[in-house]
Every structure is written in C-alpha cells, then in structure tokens.
Amino acid sequence: MSTQEPFTIEQFYRFLQQQKLMAAKCLKCGKIHLPPRPLCDNCLSQEFEWVSLSGTGKLVTYTVIHVAPQQFEALVPYAVGIVQLEDGLQIPGMINGVTREQLKIGMGLTLDFGSCSTSQHWPKWSRYCFKPVTT
Amino acid sequence: MSKFGKRDGLLAREIFAEAALEAFSRCPKLDPKREVKAVFVGHMGEAYEHQGQMGAVAADWAGLAGVPATRTESACASSGAALRSGIYAVMSGLEDVVLVGGVEKMTHRTTVEVTEYLAMASDYPFEQWNGITFPGLYAMMATAHMHKYGTTEEQMAAVAVKNHFHGSLNLKAHMQKEITLQTAMASRYVAWPLKLYDCSLITDGASCLVLARPELAGRYADTHVQVIGSGQASDTIALHERRSLTSLNAAKIAAKEAYMMADVKPVNIEVAEVHDCFTFAELMAYEDLGFCPEGGSGKMIENGETCLGGRLPVNTSGGLKAKGHPVGATGTAQAYEVYLQLTGQAGKRQVENVKLALTHNVGGSGASAMVHIFRSGS
Numbered sequence: 104m105s106t107q108e109p110f111t112i113e114q115f116y117r118f119l120q121q122q123k124l125m126a127a128k129c130l131k132c133g134k135i136h137l138p139p140r141p142l143c144d145n146c147l148s149q150e151f152e153w154v155s156l157s158g159t160g161k162l163v164t165y166t167v168i169h170v171a172p173q174q175f176e177a178l179v180p181y182a183v184g185i186v187q188l189e190d191g192l193q194i195p196g197m198i199n200g201v202t203r204e205q206l207k208i209g210m211g212l213t214l215d216f217g218s219c220s221t222s223q224h225w226p227k228w229s230r231y232c233f234k235p236v237t238t
Numbered sequence: 239m240s241k242f243g244k245r246d247g248l249l250a251r252e253i254f255a256e257a258a259l260e261a262f263s264r265c266p267k268l269d270p271k272r273e274v275k276a277v278f279v280g281h282m283g284e285a286y287e288h289q290g291q292m293g294a295v296a297a298d299w300a301g302l303a304g305v306p307a308t309r310t311e312s313a314c315a316s317s318g319a320a321l322r323s324g325i326y327a328v329m330s331g332l333e334d335v336v337l338v339g340g341v342e343k344m345t346h347r348t349t350v351e352v353t354e355y356l357a358m359a360s361d362y363p364f365e366q367w368n369g370i371t372f373p374g375l376y377a378m379m380a381t382a383h384m385h386k387y388g389t390t391e392e393q394m395a396a397v398a399v400k401n402h403f404h405g406s407l408n409l410k411a412h413m414q415k416e417i418t419l420q421t422a423m424a425s426r427y428v429a430w431p432l433k434l435y436d437c438s439l440i441t442d443g444a445s446c447l448v449l450a451r452p453e454l455a456g457r458y459a460d461t462h463v464q465v466i467g468s469g470q471a472s473d474t475i476a477l478h479e480r481r482s483l484t485s486l487n488a489a490k491i492a493a494k495e496a497y498m499m500a501d502v503k504p505v506n507i508e509v510a511e512v513h514d515c516f517t518f519a520e521l522m523a524y525e526d527l528g529f530c531p532e533g534g535s536g537k538m539i540e541n542g543e544t545c546l547g548g549r550l551p552v553n554t555s556g557g558l559k560a561k562g563h564p565v566g567a568t569g570t571a572q573a574y575e576v577y578l579q580l581t582g583q584a585g586k587r588q589v590e591n592v593k594l595a596l597t598h599n600v601g602g603s604g605a606s607a608m609v610h611i612f613r614s615g616s
Contacts, residue, residue, distance in 0.1 A: 138363065164379070166381060166431075169335070169428055170349065170353055170368075171371060171428070172357055173354060193478040194366050197368055197369060203430055
C-alpha cells in the first residue's frame with residue numbers, strides 16, 4: 104500500500120476508480136477518516152496512512168428521493184442511504200436494485216464501483232453505489 | 239418584517255427596504271441615517287438573482303449606504319448569524335446601534351432550480367454527488383428517528399396542521415389557511431417519509447431588527463425586548479460523519495450556551511420559534527432544546543402541548559411551514575415574532591403574559607445553529 108498519495112478527497116475518488124475503498128488513518132491517535140482530511144479532527148496531527156476498507160456493511164438510515172436536482176431528475180424515484188461499513192465507518196450513497204418496501208434499517212449492503220464521471224468539467228470523480236448483499 | 243409570500247415584480251433589495259422601514263418605524267426616536275452604525279444581512283444564495291454582495295446592496299436600499307455592511311451566510315441560519323454578528327458588534331462596545339436582518343427572493347425560480355440551490359448548503363463531495371437533496375437529508379434523520387423511537391408520519395403531519403393553523407392567524411404569513419391531517423397525509427412524497435406538506439414553503443421575504451446596547455435601548459423606542467442569551471455552534475457538514483442521526487449536536491450546544499448565558503431552563507420558556515424547515519425538524523428541535531426527553535417529541539405534538547393554548551406554544555407565527563421560509567430572512571423573522579409576542583403585539587395569536595421566549599435557527603442539515611433567548615421589558 105502506497106503512502107505517497109495525498110490525503111485528499113480527490114485521491115479518495117482516484118482510489119475508487121481503481122475499485123479500492125480507502126480511508127486515512129491518523130498515525131498519532133488512530134482515528135480513521137472517511138473522507139481523508141489534511142488535519143486529524145481529533146488530535147490535529149497531519150500524519151496518516153491509507154487503509155483499505157471492506158465494501159460491505161449495513162444500512163443505518165435511508166430515504167427515497169422523489170424531487171431531485173436536474174442532474175438526477177431522470178432517476179427518480181431513487182433510494183439513498185447511509186451505510187455503516189464493517190469497519191464502523193459510515194458512507195452515504197445510492198442504493199440500487201431495491202424497492203422502498205424492501206429497504207430495512209440493518210439490511211446488508213455491498214459497494215458497487217461505478218464509472219468515472221465523463222464530464223468535461225470539475226469534478227471528474229468516480230461514481231459508486233450500494234446494492235443488497237445476495238446470500 | 240415584510241409581507242412573506244410570492245412577491246412578484248420585486249427584487250430582494252426592494253423587499254429588504256420594506257422590512258427595514260418597519261424596523262425604523264418601530265424606533266420612533268431613532269435617526270437611522272445618523273445613528274445606525276453597521277448593517278448585517280443574512281442572505282443565502284447569489285444564484286436566485288445572480289446577485290452577490292447583498293450586505294452592501296440591502297444596506298443601500300435601506301438608505302444606509304456608507305455604513306459597514308456585511309452579508310452573513312449560514313444557509314437557512316444566515317440571519318441568525320446576522321443577529322449574532324450584531325450582538326458581537328454592540329456588546330463589544332464597537333457600535334451603539336446596528337441593523338440586523340435577512341432577505342431571500344426565491345419564487346421566481348422553478349422548484350428544480352430551488353432544490354438545486356438549497357442543496358448547495360449540504361456536503362458536495364458525498365451528499366450532493368450522490369443526489370441527496372435537502373429534504374432527503376432530513377428524511378434520513380426522520381427515518382432513523384422513526385426506527386429508534388417509533389415516531390410516525392402522522393405525528394409529523396400534526397406539526398404541519400398546527401403551524402398552518404397558527405399561520406391562518408398571521409396576516410404576514412405566506413399561507414393563511416388551515417389544513418387537515420388528511421390533506422397533509424395524502425400529499426405526494428418529496429423524499430420518503432417526508433411529503434409535500436412536511437416541507438416548508440419556497441417564499442420571498444425579508445426581516446429586520448434594530449439592535450442597541452441595552453442601556454441605550456430606551457432612547458430609541460419605548461417598546462423593546464432584551465436579548466438575554468445567545469448561543470451559536472457548528473458541526474461537521476455531512477451526516478455520515480456525525481455521531482447522531484436523530485439530533486443536531488450544533489443545536490444542542492447552541493441551546494446549552496444560550497440557556498447558560500440567560501440563566502434560564504427549558505421549562506421557563508413560554509413561547510418558541512423553532513426551525514421547522516421540515517415538520518420532522520420541529521420535532522427534533524423540541525428534543526434538542528430540552529422541551530421534552532429524547533424520543534418524546536412525537537407525543538408532545540400529539541398532546542397539543544405546542545399549539546396555541548398549550549403548555550408551550552411553538553411557531554405561533556406559522557413557522558417556516560406556513561409563514562414561509564425565505565431562507566436568508568428566517569432567523570430574524572423568528573426574532574421579530576417573539577418581539578411581537580413579548581410586547582403584546584401578536585394580535586389573534588397573542589399568548590397571554592409572555593415574558594421569556596426562544597428562537598432556534600438551523601443552517602442546512604445542522605452544520606450551523608443559533609439559539610437566542612429574549613425577555614420582555616427593559
């Protein structure tokens with residue numbers, strides 16, 4: 104695992120493009136940041152290492168969006184939620200492949216890596232979403 | 239406060255002038271051009287009118303060009319921040335009299351445009367990037383609250399029914415008609431579980447207050463109120479990085495600070511204007527402000543405790559829900575309502591013998607919050 108990459112949100116998305124879910128662990132106090140930050144909000148340290156996170160977790164809360172900004176209008180209604188990963192960190196995202204009735208707090212979800220934005224403008228970040236864990 | 243509503247044909251600066259003029263008229267012994275030494279204007283978005291620098295623009299249209307004029311931005315708490323800034327200015331001794339207020343002109347834009355502009359007050363790289371709207375953020379907090387405490391969609395709808403009833407008694411409110419629980423429950427989903435009637439209104443409006451050093455207030459107006467507590471706090475902007483999804487830590491800190499400064503307890507508050515950008519947000523406010531235990535807000539609205547005639551009337555103005563929510567104007571509009579209540583000028587919605595009132599103004603999904611406590615008399 105490289106320690107050369109800057110601890111930035113831009114770099115978080117670059118890792119996602121490589122199908123890696125990464126967070127920044129503070130070398131001083133051990134707090135893991137998702138997204139990474141230049142300063143640890145717990146101890147103000149600037150020393151971090153990248154750690155790889157499991158892409159599976161459970162749904163903490165959710166909603167189904169019916170009125171969306173223009174960019175997302177074609178997708179309505181769509182589900183979004185906050186997922187608590189196995190490592191305890193949380194991340195929000197769209198949840199695909201479920202109806203509102205199927206959404207349940209505590210259900211298992213797994214990260215699906217999407218394509219990178221093809222927009223000519225900033226930001227050129229990767230897309231990602233969650234889907235139900237199939238057992 | 240200006241009339242809130244759809245103010246076709248007017249620009250924000252013109253609506254602000256309307257509110258400023260009323261604030262001046264309520265201080266009959268004040269010479270605004272000579273004695274107002276600074277202006278703080280809450281304004282959330284340049285996008286609505288393609289207009290920045292609203293501090294200077296609004297001050298100019300209030301006839302005060304020349305004074306230091308600053309725009310404060312904390313999303314829906316922008317004028318809560320203006321009020322707080324005004325307090326800093328007069329209590330530091332730097333100025334004797336300042337004008338604080340806020341304005342937003344929104345209704346000339348489409349709902350899709352407004353949704354997009356409001357979403358700018360949420361986290362961009364994770365929330366906006368994933369299509370999470372403003373109603374979506376409060377909906378996720380509501381879902382978590384329903385799961386944890388059994389709060390229901392009917393209890394949220396009851397907030398809308400109450401606030402529309404209060405709004406029907408306020409001639410300056412955007413919507414002045416009562417609604418039924420059935421109407422609220424039957425409205426379409428915006429972000430499940432929040433429906434159209436759970437959302438505050440897209441409104442045009444402005445509000446203004448004159449602030450003076452306490453010992454000078456009587457010099458400018460016979461009728462005035464005292465700010466005895468002021469709290470402001472912030473939080474990490476994205477919901478996923480917070481410890482709680484069922485309360486707003488910034489609001490809790492701001493409330494604690496304000497109560498301490500005022501040396502009062504939640505139980506002493508007799509009237510409150512709280513930030514009901516969504517019906518669920520009002521329920522969460524009852525808990526964050528200590529009006530009821532955590533998880534107890536659903537019962538509190540169900541029992542009618544916060545309706546006019548109840549133990550603690552909340553949002554007698556109609557709140558953001560019925561009076562309307564011109565985002566930049568909301569914080570000082572709340573203070574305007576408690577000023578009316580504390581000075582016995584609230585007309586049909588007057589609560590008897592009010593001496594202590596509170597305002598609670600939240601920016602976005604809780605990255606900023608301001609709580610102020612007011613006392614009647616001098």
